Amino acid sequence: MKRIERKACNSIRVRLLTVAVMSIIATIAVAGTSLVVFFERQVLRYVEQDLNIHWTELATAFGTEGEAGISQKLTDPRYHQPYGGAYWQVSENGRPIVRSRSLWDLDLPSGGTRQGAEREKAFEVEGPDGSELYVIEREVTVDGAQGPRTVSLAVALDHAQVVELREAFGWDVTRVLIPIAAVLVLFAWIQLSLGLRPLQDVGRDLNAVQTGQIRRMTRRFPNEVAPLVESINKLLDRQENLVRKARDRAGALAHGLKTPLTILGAEVRHLEQSGRHEEAARMQEQLGLIRTHVEREVARARTSGASVACGAYTQVEETVARLLRLMQHMPRGEQLVWETEIPADLAVDMDPHDFGEVMGNLLDNARKWAGAQVTVRAGRAGEKARIVVEDDGPGFSKTGGVRPERGVQGQADPTSSGLGLGIVEDILAEYGTSAEIDGNGHCRIAFEIPLCRELPLPADRHGRKGERRTPA
Numbered sequence: 001m002k003r004i005e006r007k008a009c010n011s012i013r014v015r016l017l018t019v020a021v022m023s024i025i026a027t028i029a030v031a032g033t034s035l036v037v038f039f040e041r042q043v044l045r046y047v048e049q050d051l052n053i054h055w056t057e058l059a060t061a062f063g064t065e066g067e068a069g070i071s072q073k074l075t076d077p078r079y080h081q082p083y084g085g086a087y088w089q090v091s092e093n094g095r096p097i098v099r100s101r102s103l104w105d106l107d108l109p110s111g112g113t114r115q116g117a118e119r120e121k122a123f124e125v126e127g128p129d130g131s132e133l134y135v136i137e138r139e140v141t142v143d144g145a146q147g148p149r150t151v152s153l154a155v156a157l158d159h160a161q162v163v164e165l166r167e168a169f170g171w172d173v174t175r176v177l178i179p180i181a182a183v184l185v186l187f188a189w190i191q192l193s194l195g196l197r198p199l200q201d202v203g204r205d206l207n208a209v210q211t212g213q214i215r216r217m218t219r220r221f222p223n224e225v226a227p228l229v230e231s232i233n234k235l236l237d238r239q240e241n242l243v244r245k246a247r248d249r250a251g252a253l254a255h256g257l258k259t260p261l262t263i264l265g266a267e268v269r270h271l272e273q274s275g276r277h278e279e280a281a282r283m284q285e286q287l288g289l290i291r292t293h294v295e296r297e298v299a300r301a302r303t304s305g306a307s308v309a310c311g312a313y314t315q316v317e318e319t320v321a322r323l324l325r326l327m328q329h330m331p332r333g334e335q336l337v338w339e340t341e342i343p344a345d346l347a348v349d350m351d352p353h354d355f356g357e358v359m360g361n362l363l364d365n366a367r368k369w370a371g372a373q374v375t376v377r378a379g380r381a382g383e384k385a386r387i388v389v390e391d392d393g394p395g396f397s398k399t400g401g402v403r404p405e406r407g408v409q410g411q412a413d414p415t416s417s418g419l420g421l422g423i424v425e426d427i428l429a430e431y432g433t434s435a436e437i438d439g440n441g442h443c444r445i446a447f448e449i450p451l452c453r454e455l456p457l458p459a460d461r462h463g464r465k466g467e468r469r470t471p472a
Contacts (some may be wrong), residue, residue, distance in 0.1 A: 020188035361420035369393035
């Protein structure tokens, strides 16, 4: 679980999508809040206009009907209901002289001394039951029995109505913005998928190169990815050249040492013929060590880097059949019974030369030691192929060396130096695997190698296009 979480956190898609979702949520939240604030501002502006209308109505009624006729003149039913949400009050010298029934036993707080334009604007005060009131209060001068009088007329509306409208509008905005946010997240995901698809194509093409379906990435990539693809193709070319040069140099080294070793071998025979057997034996021993060391190092040079060679795969049945035909022409080869159990479509992700070296050495080892029969089996084991070479010859005896020697002590094959199994182990190590040796009373050597999932038609190996097929 921790590995999955770490992998998800390390994903570019997850990172970009997370940033996109957070940006969308923040944008939607700011937009929704702004809409609610602007809506409330417009509602308050409307409330202020409505208060101006109510104040004009109150001023008209007070000017024509006087204090006694105001309550009968005003038509808003909320004025007649206690704490109804709409209120009016007439004050003189800071003392209420008449008020609406909706105020019941309370008075509207005065706006105090407000100068200039502020006197014409609405303000908020605390109203009945702890409510907030939006109030407009202005002074007027009227004629009285004792001369002109200055009175203050105030009308008020409960702010709770504005809050209810704001909350209702907020929910409406939320119901609208949530689908918008979902659509934006969906398109952000689509945008990321389309934007990262070229990187996925690069990964698929690299896998195709590794499994041998194509030699190089030749499809057309976007301008941002094309330099990366070009660099990878150059790296593949360089790697292939290095592998080819290493093998060429290994072959040249083997060919160059063949003549000196042959001459030295002839000198050893001359020593034996001249009776100097002790010197000849020592030289023969050293020549054998040189030959073994050179052959092993040449084999290592040939396989170095092969495991990463691009476009390498091997048909198992075809390669084994070719090697068996060769073994039957070697000493004891025609006397043995060679049996194979290999699916016809089995292919492994391994360089043909390396696979040939491994199987050639294993079959040659079996040819030398088998009593009458050699069996080669291959099959699928999950995502790998398991290949087994078994013969009815003697097993391995324990020695003080690095690996056990085949046969009973004192009866070892003089033509066998054990180099073959050493080469097999070196090559398999290049591919991250090893040989399993079971030598109790018989010899059974097995190893596993990854399967090649998809194979090109033979034409593809010469650079021509062809259809792809998948092994059954």
